[in-house]
Structures are given as C-alpha cells and as structure tokens.
Amino acid sequence: MAALTNSIILLLISLLIYGAGTATNLQARYAGTDLANKKQRATAISITMVMTTFGAVAGPNLVGVMGRFAHSIGIPELAGPFILSAAAFILAGLVLFVMLRPDPLLVANMIETYKQEHTYKGQPVTEEATENKRGITVGAIVMILTQIVMVAIMTMTPVHMGHHGHGLSAVGLVIGFHVGAMYLPSLVTGMLIDKIGRTTMSIAGGVILLAAGVIAALAPSDSLILLIVALALLGLGWNLGLISGTAQIVDATIPSTRAKTQGKIDVFIALAGASGGAMSGMVVANSSYAALSLAGGVLAFMLIPVVIWSRKG
Template sequence: MPITGVATPADHALQRRTVGTLVGSQMLGGVGVSSGIAVGSLLAEEILGSPDLAGLGGTFQVLGGALVAVPMARIMARRGRRPGLNFGYLLGIAGALALTAAGVVRSFPLLLAGSVLFGGATAANSQARYAAADLAEERHRGRDLSIVVWATTIGAVLGPNLVGVAGRLANVLGIPSLTGPFLFSLTGFVLAAALLALRLRPDPLLHARARAEAAAVEPLAHHGSVWRGFRVAAGIPAALLGILTVSLGHAVMVSVMVMTPLQMHHGGAELRVIGFVISIHVLGMYAFSPLVGFAVDRFGARPMALVGSGVLIAATLLASRAPTGWSWVLTAALFLLGVGWSFTLVSGSTLIAGSVPVDERAGVQGASDLAMGVAAGGGGALAGLVVGQLGYDVLGLCAAVLSATIAAVALLVRRPVTTA
C-alpha cells in the first residue's frame, strides 16, 4: 500500500537523516566494492595463468550479489533495512578475507568462493537505493534514490585509484600485490556496517510500514519471498519494466567492464592506468545520477530508460573500435558505459519503488536485484569466453545488441503507470 497523507516537518527531517546516513555508508562501501572489482579479473588470471576463465572472478561476485538478494529480502521483510544491509556487508567482509587468502595460497576455488561472499557487499550497496525511497515523497522519489546512488561516486572513484597504494602495502606485508586492494575493501565494509548500525534509526522500511498500516483497513502481511516478488511484478507493468530495464542495463555494463582491465593489460597498460580508466567508468556510473534522478522525476522513467539504451549503444560500439591497451577512445567508451548504466538503474529502480505496495516491497526489490545479478553474471561469464575466443571488439558488438533490447522492452511495455 502506498504511503498516504501529507508529509510533516518531522517526516522531512527523518528522510534527510535517512538519506544522509545512506550517503555515508555508500561512500565507505563504494571504496570496498570498487577496490576489489578493479583487480578481480587480474588476480584470477595471475592464479590461473590464462585469461580464458579470468572473467569468472567478477562473474561470481555478481552472482554472489544476486544470491544474497534472496535471504536479504527475507531479513528486510521481517526486521527492516538495517539488518538486511548489514548482513550483506558482513558477507563482504568474509569475502575480502577469503580473496586475500586465495591470492596468497594461489587457489582458484577459494577465489571463486570468496567472490561469492564479496558479492554480499555489492548487494548491500545496491539495496541501499531502495531504503532511500521508502519514505520519499512521490515528486522527489527519483531524486532521493539517485542521491544515494551518487554517493557511491566518492568511494567508488577513490577505490580503483588506491590500487597502486594497496599493492605497495601488500608488498610491505609480504603478500601478493593484487591482494592489497581487498584489505581496503575489508576496511570500507567494516566502517559502512558500523555507520548503518549506529545511524539508520528508525528503520525507514519499518517506519513506512507503520504509516501504511495506520491508514489500512485491514492488517498488512509483509512478504519477503523473491519468487512471490516476481509474480507480483509480473502483474504490475511499471514494476516489470523496471526489473527488465535494470537487469539488461546491468548485464551490458558488467560484461564490458569486467573484461576491460584484461584488454588494457594485454596491451601493456600499467596497473595505475587501468585503475584510472576504471575510476573514469565509475565516475560515469554515479557522478551524474542526481541529474538523472531529476530527469526521471521531470520527464518520466520510460523516456529516461530509452535515453539509457541509446547511451549504452554508443558506448559499446565505441569500445568495439578501441585499440588494445590504453586509449582515449576506450576511456570515453567506459565513461559512457557508466552514464548509460546510471540512466537504466535510476529509471528502472524508480519505477519499482513507486509502483509496488509497501507490504510487497522487500520481495519485489529483492527479485529485481536477483534478476540483475543473474543477467550480469551470465553476461560476465560469456564475456570471458567471447574475449578469449573472438576478441574484445566482438564483445562490444554483442553488448550493443543487448543495449538495443532495452529500448525495445521500454517501447513494448506501454503503460508503466505508478501507484505510489
């Protein structure tokens, strides 16, 4: 049931506090997630001695985030956002430790297991955007959601640029240089979890439910099953369009992004240059999201999903033409890849947040992140095989086709009318 009634000054103050706390946790968690992403495929290649399966490290991180969305949705349905988000960060802490150990003992199975756990932090960072929308006014839902997405910029851009420092720290500690960034991940996750535990009070989802129940004629039953969430979304055009938009956009972004460090490394690019390009990509993902949120609130989510599709097509075609190694063409392509992803994420997430009743919210949003993770995990796995057998340029062309599918879906689902 949508939240009803006129917002009071106390409501506005609570929403500002909620968004502010989530902004802080996203900054810290962003350092952790992006530090690991920047070197994940490189560590896998170093352990394996071959690039063919190196994409599996990033793929298992994505799949881990998808799998964690299932228990996280149930925890949020029963206990609220704060316990659910911290559950993800605790898994991320365990994953960072396991990935560090995998690099030390050169164990690929341990790397894959650690990657799955590491994905828990990715899931927490992703679900935080919905926490920002729980108490948001309808006219500012896209804005508030996008501010939390934007907050990841600082940590996410800083993370890849700390790769060189982290490598030197690892050498001082006597462990492989590529494991150093995971020590930064560990620190970021611990601090993010501590901030949420102390400051995300009252819990935004529980508070939204209390307001909805006060206006309800009958008691509400709160559902946290992602499988039920898929069934509910199938009956709400706006929610269905939102899930498809964020899933396809995420698949395009991940499939190209996880293989770019290998493409650059094979062309002789230094680790610090790879980190710079990934940071430019992450800047595109997050830095302009408040503008995207404003556009979604002003012009509508479906038109902005179409814009995102167009930007992703341009990015992937540009990437397919880039030479091996470092180039401004590749840097521009990765930047646009991030911007296109931002449009699809914010527009799709706003559709989901605004169209689903509060008693079904945790399950549908968990279903959305599960679909995102599975789509991106499959794309990342196929990306490694495509690059290994056919080349990075073919990967770019395949991603362009998938990007065009987003526009087709947005045009086919004609009536994404929100109910909240």
C-alpha cells in the first residue's frame, strides 16, 4: 500500500510492524527451550536457528522473482519482496496459532506451579526453582558483546571491500559465507554446548571472534580468501555466543518470569547491534578497517574474564 500511494508515513508504520515480526522470529529460539530439559536446551535453540537458515538463504534469491511478479500486477518492483514477507509472516502466524497448542510456555508454568504446590515445608529448594541473577547477567553480556562485535565488523566489511576495488559479486560471496557460518553450524554447536558446557563454549566463541578480528585486520586488501575466512569465523563466533548465551539465560530463569526477562535482554541486544553498526562507521572514518577489526577482537576477548567470573559464583 505504501508503494502504491507513495506514502512515507504508511511505509514507516509497515516497517514498525515488520520489525515486530522480526523480533518475534528472534524470540522463537527461546520458545524451543520451554519444555526442553537442561541437557538439551542448546540443541533445541540450534534447531530453531537452522530453520531460520532456509529463509535467510531463500529470501534474497527470490527478490528478482518477486520483483517481476509485482511488476506484472501493477505494483513497483521494489515492493515485490515485501509481498513475499507479508505472506510468510501470515503463514507463520497461522502455523503457530493452529499447531502450537498448548503453548509450551504455559505448560512450563503449570509444571512449575505444580512443583511449588507439592513441595513440602522445609524441603530444600532446587536450583531450577530460583532465578540466578549472575547467570542472567553473564548470558546477557555474552550475547550483547557478541552482537556488537559481529555487527560492527560485518557492517564495514562491504564498504572496505568496495573501497579496494572488490565488486558486488565478491562482496556477496563474503557475506554469503558469513551468514552461512552464523546459522548452518547450529546443530553441531548446540550439541557441543549441551555436552561441553555453556561457559566453555562462550570462551571458545570469544577466541574465535578474536581470531576473526585479527585476520580481518591483517588481511591484505586484495585477499578475498582471507576476508572470507575472517567473516566466516565472525559468523561462527556469533553463533557460539548467541546459543550459549541464550542457554545460560534459560538455565538462570524460571518459567513465570522467563519471557519477560528474555524480551528485555533482546531489546538490549538489538540496541547493542545498532550501536555497533553506528560506531563502526565513525571508527573506520577516523582510523581504519584494521583498527575496527582489532578493537572488535579485543572486545570479544573480554568474554573470557566474564564467563570465568560466572564460574566462581
């Protein structure tokens, strides 16, 4: 409608609704853990993220097709992808409305209530029956730092490549490897996080992000291979940070307050990503892409003392 009427107000309203759908998509990774036991939560998160990969890969490849479809029905070509997005959101909503019954979070709340009602006076309270503030803090910090580093370096990589003569096909190849590394390893990384532990894999994520920053900083401007390696490592480090941090949040919360806590943390993650993207341009403008990449690597390395501190609690 905004494209047909040339209304910027309508466009902004539609993008606000679109953003709500994107936020819901991110929250889906939490929904997969509501009824999972502690030893399978990261795996449940990873399954949700792998499913996201199909949309992330298919969507961009359908831009041209949807553009031609929009033109054939008298709508501007650039509005074509939004038709696909609207249809996908409606279909996803219908699937959730029809098939996600009973709501797993409501079931988890009922289980928690039942356990509380059948806990005898003087009986010790289990760890899962209380919130772990330290665990919530650490999980949030892991995801926030990971998001800042990933968005900052990813945002400026295409600009850096463009300044040094790389074409759009080369940029697309690098970003393609990056996005693939963000999501495709999820099933493996999720199982590793469940088996080896949240804090150990959070440290691994920090080390991988540090390596990504160093390689991106030292890579010659004409080396496409090294940029692919750097951005793939950046995506993998982000994957480890997001899944391990999410699992820590779920472990540290109780069902009755879990959704509220998760929503608040995702707001901070979104703000962190926006800040990282905005600051990255200023850093590169006043120094260099290498300086930005090294700074991102050092920031990611700060995950290590954070998770070590969590172990001492």
